[in-house]
Amino acid sequence: MLRRKRVCVAWLAVQLLLIVSFAARDTLRSIAEGPTILPPSLKSSSQKAERVVSTAFGHRLPTTNPYREAVATYVNLAGIEVGYGYFGPNVPGTYKLTFALQYPDGHIEYELPYVSSAAAGLRVSRLLDEIGQTKYDTLREILVKMLAQSVWREHPEVKAVQAVFESIKLPRLNEFEHGKRESHQVLYTYDFVRAERP
Numbered sequence: 001m002l003r004r005k006r007v008c009v010a011w012l013a014v015q016l017l018l019i020v021s022f023a024a025r026d027t028l029r030s031i032a033e034g035p036t037i038l039p040p041s042l043k044s045s046s047q048k049a050e051r052v053v054s055t056a057f058g059h060r061l062p063t064t065n066p067y068r069e070a071v072a073t074y075v076n077l078a079g080i081e082v083g084y085g086y087f088g089p090n091v092p093g094t095y096k097l098t099f100a101l102q103y104p105d106g107h108i109e110y111e112l113p114y115v116s117s118a119a120a121g122l123r124v125s126r127l128l129d130e131i132g133q134t135k136y137d138t139l140r141e142i143l144v145k146m147l148a149q150s151v152w153r154e155h156p157e158v159k160a161v162q163a164v165f166e167s168i169k170l171p172r173l174n175e176f177e178h179g180k181r182e183s184h185q186v187l188y189t190y191d192f193v194r195a196e197r198p
Contacts, residue, residue: 094125
């Protein structure tokens with residue numbers, strides 16, 4: 001019984017250490033990446049500390065490394081890697097995905113991803129954040145293509161779809177008070193053409 005208790009306490013300690021470490025990593029990354037209320041002198045030390053924490057989790061190792069795979073699998077299954085990085089001194093912008101639908105007669109219509117409820121809208125918004133932050137071009141294109149296929153189902157007569165993925169940067173409060181509005185920057189464009197049916 002005592003041994004079982006020790007194993008449970010050790011597992012709990014590891015679990016809490018992982019949660020605190022992931023939260024610290026996300027906080028350090030936020031400090032290092034963006035303007036915060038903290039002094040700019042903390043930026044370089046935050047970058048170094050974030051690199052140390054990321055190295056401890058094996059993020060600098062090859063993706064096929066067993067240690068990296070084991071840690072990534074556990075934190076993914078436990079839900080540790082998401083949801084703890086809500087340190088918000090600098091609220092980021094967001095992303096927008098627009099589809100340009102090209103019809104056979106030459107006219108073009110524009111469409112946003114369709115959602116059927118507020119909950120689905122939150123999920124699509126989170127998906128767009130994930131697409132914008134992914135570093136793998138192939139994965140990003142596959143995710144955008146999946147969203148484009150849902151638009152294609154709604155408009156089967158469309159011959160081609162161009163997906164435009166943009167970053168939306170929100171102005172600071174003082175800039176907003178002086179009339180500045182959000183700015184858009186095109187990050188990626190993807191062209192999908194419907195295969196001709198035999």
